[in-house]
Each structure stands twice: as structure tokens, then as C-alpha cells.
Amino acid sequence: MAVGDNVEISIDSDGQAIIETVLPRKQYLSRPDKITPERRQVIATNLDQLVVVTSASQPQFKSGLIDRFLVSAERENLPAAVVINKIDLKEPIYFTDYVESWRKAGYTVLFTSAKKRLGLDEFKKLLEKKSSVLTGHSGVGKSTLINSIQPQLDLKTKDVSRFTGKGVHTTTAVIMYPLDVEGWIVDTPGLKIFSLTDIEKNEMADYFPEIRELAPGCRFDDCNHISEPNCAVKQAVGEGRLFEGRYASYKKLWEQLAK
DSSP: OOTTOOEEEEEOTTSOEEEEEEOOOSOEEEEEOSSOTTSEEEEEESOSEEEEEEESTTTTOOHHHHHHHHHHHHHTTOOEEEEEEOTTSSOGGGGHHHHHHHHHTTOEEEEOBTTTTBSHHHHHHHHTTSEEEEEOSTTSSHHHHHHHHOGGGOOOOOOOOTTTSSOOOOOOSOEEEEOTTSOEEEEOOOOSOOOOOSOOGGGGGGGSHHHHHHGGGSSSTTOOSSSOSSOHHHHHHHTTSSOHHHHHHHHHHHHHSOO
């Protein structure tokens, strides 16, 4: 079983609930098992959206990790949003190219600062009447954001390590909480590494919406958009119609997949 599973129960003579059946999952978010990487560890199920939280600074903004999560969301046909937190530490203008590229690809992008209470109304609206999973690096402020819109939860938080500049694990388990806005939120331990498995190289382009849209213009039907001639994707990068940073993420993920 995993957080978010729907179940059928019975009540015994002592009034205790007994799980009889775990119902089929609508979809799930998973990652490679730590002990057996070939297997999948299910993080949460039956979600309405994945909300990737990153930080403008402390810890360092890493677009590549965000793109990994977005690929996973696409693979599971799960709507996704990006929240750039701690915007009091670095102005939104520094992220313009990334934000525009994600929005063009169909993702919602918000700027927040739990410390300065910026963007919290938009964040709350994003979660309203939905089952959402929050994920991202340790230290980006996931638990602090939840506390900011639902103080009574009083989730534990920690500062970023002064020695490494990286986040310190605060959330140690996957937990689902009810929200006053008639939604549910799943808080997850910060993930330092999020890798993708069970994806073939020739499938990766399908999980980048903007590349998927351009692909029919390529000369070859099986174009991987890496070294092939007359590639509409590479042409779009060269002409500035496709953000080079997103293409770099695609290329890196494609190269990391098993041959």
C-alpha cells in the first residue's frame, strides 16, 4: 500500500477497521527502490497534480531536477506545476527563461516566499479541491509553505546547512494532510536524486510537450533530436523558439537512459 490508495474496509466486532481490498490506482508517482534499483518505490497514488517546489537560492536552483519531475508527471499523465520558493532571496527576473519555457509547455509556475508571505494566495488556490503531492530537494521550503497556509499542521522545519549549502531532511515519511481549501496535500521527504527508469530512449521526447509538438517536422520519423540532420527540434533551439535550457535537460536525460 501507499499514501493515497483507496481501499475497501470492513468493521470487526471490536469496531476496528480492516482493509479488505486495495482498489486500482488512477496513477502514481514513484522512484527506483534504494535496495533494488530495478524495482519501483511508489511514493503516492491517486493524485490530481504534482507540485514541484524549488528554491530561488539556499539551496541552489536546479532546473534539471525540476525537468526530471516534469518528465515523471508526463509519463503518468499527471498535471504538474512548479513553485519557485524563497523568492525574497533572488528576484523572479533571474528565472525568466525557465519560467517562460515551462509555461509554454503547459505548466503552471508560481513564485512564493513563505518568509515574506508572497504568493501564498496563489499557492493556496493551486491546491484548492485537489489531491496534490509536493516534492523537490531538501531545504526548498515545502513544509514551511504548507505551514504558511495551514499553520495548525505545525510541520517540522530546518534551515539549510551552513556548511554544505544544501537542505537538511526534515520530513522523514510520506504523509497526507487535509487542507481547509477542501484539498489534500502529500508532503514527501526531500529528494536529492530523482532518476527515471522504465523509459526507453526513443520515448523521452514524448515527455517534453514542446519537443513532442515539434517532432513531426523532423526529416526522420524516428529522430532522437540529438545528431540527426534536418531536425525540427534542433532548428527551433537554434532559432530561439525552444529554450536551450530545456533542450539541454532533454539531451542529458536521453543520454543517461540505458541503450
